[in-house]
Amino acid sequence: MPQPQGPRPYHRRTAAAGTLVLAALCLGGGPATAAPAAPERPARGADGGHRPDVRLLDTITVPVGTVLDGVPFGGISGIDYDPRSGRYVVLSDDRSELAPARFHILRLPLDAKGFAVRSPQPAGGTVLTGPDGKPFPRPTVDPEAIRWTPGGKGLLWTSEGAAAAGLPPFVREAAPDGGHRRELPLPAAYRPVLAADGTPVSGVRDNQAFEGLTLSLDGSKVVTLTEGPLVQDGPAPTAGAGGRSRLLVQGRADGRTLGEFVYPLGPPADAGPVPAGAQRGASEILAVNESDYLVVERTARSGTDFGIRIWWTTTVGATDVRGRAALAGTERAMAKRLLFDFATTGTAPDNVEGLTWGPQLADGSRSLVLVTDDNFGALGSPGTAFHLLAVRPGLLAVHSPDVDHDGSVDRADLRRLLRSGRAGDLNGDGRTDGRDIRLWGSYGRTFPFPRGD
Template identity: 60%
Template sequence: MRHARALVGGLAATTTLFAASLPASASASSGQAPDVRLLDTISVPVGGTELGMPFGGLSGIDYDPGSGTYVAVSDDRSENGKARFYTLRLPLAGGAFAGSAPDVESLSVLADTDGAPFAAKTVDPEAIRFTPGARSVLWTSEGASSAGKPAFVREATTSGGYVTELPLPSAYAPVRSASGTLTAGVRNNQALEGLTLSPDGGKAVTITENALVQDGPAASLVAKSPSRLLVTDRRTGEPVAERVYEVDPISDAPTAPLPPPVNTYSADRGVSEILAINETDYLTVERSFASGVGFAIRVYWTSTLGATDVRGEEALSGTETPMTKKLLFDFTTTGADADNVEGITWGPTLPDGSRSLVLVADDNFGFNGSTTKFHLLSVRSGLLAARTPDVNGDGVVDARDLAAIPTAGRAGDLDGNGRTNAKDIRLWLTYTKKFPTA
């Protein structure tokens, strides 16, 4: 009872401290702009070349605010050209793209551990991120589980040279039976599609597109799939945490076969990218596809708070508490054709103070009618916290965090503006209303 009275007293003091500076409209929500809006899209015709190689297959993108440039990786398996990434610009004019195409500045060929470009079909680049200060890049390869080639996370110089590789837990390694059936590890072509860095840049965060073979089924029309989110310390290479993220069922059944030479009906769903919001919260892109129907692209807000840490587990038991998630943006409601979205990054702050998101769609080098697209979204200011609402770091979001904000220093600066004030209180309250995790 004494503890309860002390907590209530602390909350009362917090409210009194900031009451004078809270605007009268703080609790009003009527007339508020949508949380996330699609502002603009540009498309790049299929079949073009840039700097001597086909421009396509863009599967990951990241923005460096220091230089104003983006880095985008192609998922070319060294078949149409060398495995590579591009440095490009996407200038904005107000709330739209300033041009009708990206300004490609450079092309960097990725090197294998021996310093030479990758041989054909030995790599499958999928995601890329700048390291702090854009001194280098991290990138992932899905590998080829069907051929026994493991997925990996590597660091490269900005010119593509090999630097180092971050180890993956043994549970991710592909294991095949004598007959060639995959019995454990990442699924073929459903491995490390997603990569992001922690806000301080010290941790690499990856997510599998679907469940490891031993963990559960791939997503189907009726079943979710328990993917794994892995947090790795970049300095030591040690896993820091691992959580379960449930991929939703496939959105639509196929209505027609894929074009030749495939000629089969196809449908799938998986996580195609992840982006850090703060230490505990992320955006995920879930891409659902059905032949004859097309793509359904949705962006989710998800959190590790309250989710079971499965670090070191070779297989899931099915009793784990997965990450909380909430649908934040659904392309299917816009009337726009999102296409094969595989990359997402924070972009520049927009003139109205909202934060921009830039997404890229992979054209699959023209297969099945896909086109390279860049989408510009705006995220309403004050929706997402730059620092975790778990202010006291006890793993849950509750009244103790609200009470701690005034004296928590940097941890209490939820909006990241360098000050702890009423805006942080308001953001915490908005968070617990919009996305309850306690």
């Protein structure tokens, strides 16, 4: 995630008259209630119109059948960018059937218009190995998501397992050479349990496990998101109904569960007409700050026809369900807001399964790089697409507006904001000032939580 540029000091103010005036503007209340402060306007485009929150800048496609690093390139289900080296890692979901389970290192330089190259520049491929030091035999692994560890010193990756065969998913850490380091413990609720006749009783559904993986910005927490509900949490999403996935937060050092929340898939009507038999699920998650995430929701209408939306969501105000064997249905789910819909672009997105922050763009926007899984052409996809999006500056807070981390956004956060140093620099400009308060107030209108005192 882009960081404030240069060694600029963080400016602090005391909670005096200026703070109280801004508090009144943002929250209202008190003897003289003012109208809520208006959010900062988006930057204007060259035509004088307001720039949208998120724009599609460019798309490049690697054709089906391309050979990279001596193996078929495709089935890409995860991507992550390392700002130190400028390299991307991409993970193939090949279950060691066409070649051993593997990841590739790529370069995707940018220019003022988009991608500076029309095909990724290969920088090496690596085979993943298991605890025994050997490549995975087929089909014992189903790679789905990957992230660099801090400093690019290792990699975290997930496998969906094979629930229909009782094979659980996992999150593992690998060395840069693909060698196995360790595996995080899996909470019992996620382990697939089958009846004597093979009917799933509990745990992840087949092919709906850990599609999404991200790290907290400081690298201390591992966050996973199931593609769909656990068996005991309710039915799988359909064309006529949404579902409830689980977002799991674990300590990277020891795998201890630090939090667990319900992510709501759908509601179904928001994606327009969906034919019977269409598949819906969450295919990736990406950390924005300590409490907020971007989630890719995918509606598969056919092998090449996909609805792809990116949602901005938060754990603030959501029920922590850690340790619950099954959801009761009364839990407060994570709040969410639609951030981007490919349907507005006129571009067919294909099967988006990977999402990462890229380099900061020349105009100050933050880049998002998406990648698609072409299923090696088996379902008619022309190849692996890389999409480049631009997120306007000042839209997403780089630190949580829940400044005191008490699970709510309220006056206590506002009182603390200007005295909290780096944590109060919500817009990431290296200063803690009134702009951060305006962003805090805008966040409250995006996610209208019940506000306390």
